[in-house]
Amino acid sequence: MPDISLARSKMLLLSGTANRPLAEEIAAFLGQPLCQVTIRRFADGEIFIRIDENVRGQDVYIIQPTNSPGENIIELLILIDAARRASAARISAVIPYFGYARQDRKDQPRVAISAKLMANVIATAGADRVLAIDFHQHQLQGFFDIPVDHLYAAPVFVQHYRQKDLHDLVVVAPDAGGTKMARGFAKRLNASLAIVDKRRPSANVAEVLNVVGEVEDRDCLMVDDMIDTAGTMCEAARALKRLGAREIYGCASHALLSGPAVDRLSAAPITEVAVTNTIRVPDERRYDRLKVLSIAPLLAEAIRNTHSDQSVSSLFD
Numbered sequence: 001m002p003d004i005s006l007a008r009s010k011m012l013l014l015s016g017t018a019n020r021p022l023a024e025e026i027a028a029f030l031g032q033p034l035c036q037v038t039i040r041r042f043a044d045g046e047i048f049i050r051i052d053e054n055v056r057g058q059d060v061y062i063i064q065p066t067n068s069p070g071e072n073i074i075e076l077l078i079l080i081d082a083a084r085r086a087s088a089a090r091i092s093a094v095i096p097y098f099g100y101a102r103q104d105r106k107d108q109p110r111v112a113i114s115a116k117l118m119a120n121v122i123a124t125a126g127a128d129r130v131l132a133i134d135f136h137q138h139q140l141q142g143f144f145d146i147p148v149d150h151l152y153a154a155p156v157f158v159q160h161y162r163q164k165d166l167h168d169l170v171v172v173a174p175d176a177g178g179t180k181m182a183r184g185f186a187k188r189l190n191a192s193l194a195i196v197d198k199r200r201p202s203a204n205v206a207e208v209l210n211v212v213g214e215v216e217d218r219d220c221l222m223v224d225d226m227i228d229t230a231g232t233m234c235e236a237a238r239a240l241k242r243l244g245a246r247e248i249y250g251c252a253s254h255a256l257l258s259g260p261a262v263d264r265l266s267a268a269p270i271t272e273v274a275v276t277n278t279i280r281v282p283d284e285r286r287y288d289r290l291k292v293l294s295i296a297p298l299l300a301e302a303i304r305n306t307h308s309d310q311s312v313s314s315l316f317d
Contacts (some may be wrong), residue, residue, distance in 0.1 A: 009059040009089040011307050014051065016064035016075040019280040022096065023063040025296035030304060035060075039075065047071065049078045056087040061131075061303050066099035066118070067256065067279050073099060073118065077125040084126030092306060093127040096278035096295060097226075097254045101136035104143075119143035131302055131312075133278055133295060134225045134253040149312045151302055153253040153276050154181075156293050158188045160251075160274055161221065167246060168218040170194050172211075174232050178224060185223050194220070196236045211236075216244035226254035227275065230261035234268040241269045254278050255292070257285045265290070 014035045015023030027034045036052035060083045066073040076093060083091050103114035122130065123146050131149045135141065141148045161169075169191035173182035179195055186193045194213025220240050222233055227250075237248050248270050255275035265273055266287050275281070276295040286292070298315065305312050 009057055011303075012053070012055055012058045012060045012088075013303075014060060014062045014079055014083070016062070016072065016079055018065050018067065018072040018075065019063070019096065019277070021280060022065075022277050022294075022296055022299075025277075025294060026063060026094075026300045026303065029297055029300035037079070047074055047078060049075070049082055051079075051082050051086055054086075055083055057089050059090045059092070059307055060088040061092045061094050061307075062127075063094045063096070063299075065097035065279055066095055067097050067254075068099065073121075077121060080122070080125040080127050090128045091126055092129040092131060092303075093122055094299065094303065095122075095130060095132045096299065098132045098135060098140065101140055104137050104140060115140055116143045119145075122146075129306070131299070131306065133276075133299070136225055149302060149306065151298060151312070152316055153278070153295055153298070154184060154188070155316065156276060156295060156298060157223070157251050157274060158185065160291075160293055161189060161249070166219045166221075166249075170213060170215055170218045170220050172196060172213070172215070172220050172222045172236065172240065174222055174224050174236050181225065182223050185221065189221070191221070196239065211239055211243055215240050217246060219247045220245045220249065222248070222250040224250075224252045226256055227252040227261060227265075227273070228256045229259050230257070230264040230268075233270070233273075234264045237268045237270050247271045249274070251275065253295075255281050255285075255290075257281065261285075262287055 012035050013027050038050040040048050062079045064076040100114040100118045129147045133151045134153055141150055171182045171186040171191045171193055173179045173195045194215055197210040222236055233250050240248055249272050250270050251274040253276050272289050272291055274291040276293050278295055281292055301315055302312050
């Protein structure tokens with residue numbers, strides 16, 4: 001008889017409602033359908049979830065970003081709990097965008113470290129592993145007491161910009177904290193590096209003080225992990241234009257596009273803003289210079305490698 005203990009568990013893909021189109025793309029790349037799940041709200045707004053297929057002894061991958069509203073994180077937790085109570089073999093939370101990541105330290109009196117709290121509740125719900133893309137800070141991996149595969153959207157962006165005829169490119173970090181990310185882009189695109197000296201007098205407010213590096217008569221690519229209200233990117237673009245930059249491009253992994261973001265980006269001197277679909281971008285948040293690139297092939301390969309116990313870091317070599 002074959003050794004049942006050595007048999008590989010079947011892969012099962014589940015999706016919440018936060019970004020169903022991305023989950024369907026991932027499933028298509030992996031060549032299998034999404035598991036049937038019933039998700040509905042009671043009259044008072046409580047979320048009801050039932051997995052409609054057998055998951056006993058199977059490896060379950062739950063695809064759900066945790067961007068606002070808070071119901072998205074609750075959906076993820078309930079899906080994890082449902083899979084655990086249905087005796088899944090392993091449960092991997094595939095979180096293209098990890099919400100609350102910016103609340104990662106106690107920098108004021110009497111505030112919560114919400115990123116750590118979210119990491120705790122995901123593990124407590126029953127997740128065995130997390131796959132996520134471009135954490136706001138790399139140290140967030142240490143907030144989890146379970147294994148984390150931290151993926152990068154950079155290969156998707158690099159492929160996109162290599163297809164463009166960019167003139168004497170300089171990659172611009174929007175602040176000192178983004179220097180490492182910008183340097184990685186500059187190396188892959190054979191470009192130079194510039195850094196925006198920025199201060200933030202209050203939340204979601206950015207002021208550009210200076211730009212360190214040569215940008216005159218050069219194409220500029222601003223890289224960041226997310227665009228929220230777009231204040232940082234738009235102020236940086238205006239500063240670059242004042243210094244004589246030619247075409248200005250912007251890219252970010254996560255398109256939150258909150259509040260006045262779309263209006264600000266439309267009015268800014270930015271030729272194109274490229275984002276990925278880690279967060280579903282509704283039609284009302286799209287405009288003619290916004291380019292949405294798919295992260296589905298990268299996530300599908302990461303899931304495939306995780307399931308077959310192969311290296312995930314090899315995807316970025």
